[in-house]
Amino acid sequence: MQxxxxxxxxxxxxxxxxxxxxxxxxxxxxxxxxxxxxxxxFYSWHKWLGVTILALAAARLLWRLAHKPPAYPAGMPRWQQNAASALHGLLYALLFAVPVSGYFYTLAAGVPVVYLGLFELPVLIAPDPDLKAVLKQVHYWLTMTLAACVGAHLAAALKHQFIDRDGVLKRMLP
Structure with a gap:
């Protein structure tokens, strides 16, 4: 098993x-x-987590582009392979979109992001109450979409482990 x-x-x-x-x-x-x-x-910690997630998502994407993932099991139906690929793509997109939307929401609120209390991130937009309201909703709904996708990803992993018993989960276990 790869x-x-x-x-x-x-x-x-x-x-x-x-x-x-x-x-x-x-x-x-x-x-x-x-x-x-x-x-x-808590808001500071949340922002620090978001910046860290964004950086690690970039590292993970670069690693993924340079290292081919293991092939799906031979008996896995094509529609499941397509669904898995689509979900992985959406998860990657959301791992970028959620922190970026939070960053711009914070900037639109007129609050700087100071990573770990040490490094101020660039201020790319001016405070804007109208944009703040929009970005708050964007960040919320992207986050809820990410939560739903994580739930689907977890459910699929558990299905492969306990129903299909095809070793898919074991490929990602330490």
């Missing part, structure tokens, strides 16, 4: 962990009423 490279496996699971953490933190921070130090701290 497996993914160790680099691909590490990037996959690290991104998975960070995406779950950013999503969870996003839900928690938006439910905190008012303007509190905890809420501000």
């Amino acid at each position: 497996r993914y490279t160790l680099t691909a496996i590490v990037l996959h699971w690290l991104l998975a962990l960070l995406v779950v953490a950013a999503f969870t933190l996003g839900l928690v921070m938006t439910d905190i009423p008012g303007f509190t130090p905890s809420k501000l701290r």
Whole structure:
């Protein structure tokens, strides 16, 4: 059985962990009423996670382009292969779109992004309340789409593990 490279496996699971953490933190921070130090701290952490996810997604995409993934199992129906390829493509796109939309939403709100409290990212757009409202919705719906795609990806992996028993999941396990 062919497996993914160790680099691909590490990037996959690290991104998975960070995406779950950013999503969870996003839900928690938006439910905190008012303007509190905890809420501000959570927003900073959420932004730091987003920047880290964007950087790791770029590294993962570059690695994927340079290293062919293992072939699908021989008995896997063509429609499932096509669905898997489409879902992977959508996941990659969303791993870029969600952090970028959050970054521009933050800039439209007039708030700089200071990565880890050390490095200010470039301010590419001026504050704009109208654009802020649009980007807030864009970021939310892209995030919900990413969550749904992650759920579908997880369900497919579990189906391959426990129903098909075809070794697909084992290719990505450390």
